[in-house]
Amino acid sequence: MINPYGFYGGLNIEYFFLLLAIGLSMVAQFKVQSTFNRYLKQRSLSGLTGFETARRILDRNGLYNVQIEMVGGKLSDHYDPRSKVLRLSRDVYSGNSVASIGVAAHEVGHAIQHAEAYAPLKIRNAIVPVVNFGSKSVFLLIMAGIVLQMSSLISLGVLAFMGIVIFQLVTLPVEFDASSRAIKNLKNGIITAEEESSVKKVLGAAAMTYVTAALVSIAQLVRLMGLSRRD
Structure with missing residues (x-):
């Protein structure tokens, strides 16, 4: 039987899932780099650079x-x-590869979201101050709470970290939507059906980095919540 607070001779199960999430994040980072580098060598048939694609x-x-x-x-x-x-x-x-025009089109997708007041993007931008506060103070608050034995400081740190998790979760629809807009615009006279598959692989690999980042944040939050309960 697995102890809810221990795993394999004392390894905390919350810590185990955090390590697993971090491992997946590292794999995703490697995947996006290798996929980008691979399709950076595939010249787009249109010959357009990323700049020209974005401007168009x-x-x-x-x-x-x-x-x-x-x-x-x-x-x-x-x-x-x-x-x-x-x-x-x-x-x-400057590149005219399918990777270059895919990434450029994705970033234009964010510009279009901004112009259209896309709701998830507005929410993400609105909580940026909370995220900035949390990223700078969360672990200081928790460490101070442990040293001073003040559970209120630990709870405040956990609450601040929740803002980071919410930011990561809201980022997911923003990124997926930007990629969808990119593909839609690229299919309109910029890439061929064959190139579409390559662009989707580049954008899909990039999307996985956001998914794993969210998983890491959730795992960290669970770990911190467990710490506050046992304090």
Whole structure:
């Protein structure tokens, strides 16, 4: 029989699931890197670069005011809703591979979400301050609660971490929807049916990193809640 607070000679079962989630997250990170690198070598038949693809889709959706910039790093692509700027990494901005145009189109999907006031995106943006607070203070609160033997501080830390979990969960529909919008726009004269499969593999691998990140956060929350109950 498994003890609810122990597993295989004292290994806490909550800790076991946290390690499992972290392992899955590492696999997902490796998968997205390897998939991106693989399809970075497959030139798109349209010959369009990530920049050209993004500009075409933005203009098609009436988002002429959204600017596109190149940024450093690899897979550092993102859309900044505050300045309405689409930032693409060098491989995506200048590349004309199916990976490049897929990632660029995905980020444009976020710009379209912002323009349409997509509800999950609004919710995610609204809880960013809570997430910022939680990421900086949650473990300080919990450690202080343990050292000072104040359960109220531990509970406050757990509550702050709940905000991070909610953020991760809300991120999932935002990311999946952005990929769906990307495929829809790319199919409109930018990629062929054969290339669609490759783009979906790139975006699918990227989506799994968000799924595993959510699993890690949930596992951490369960671990912290167990700690607060046993304190």
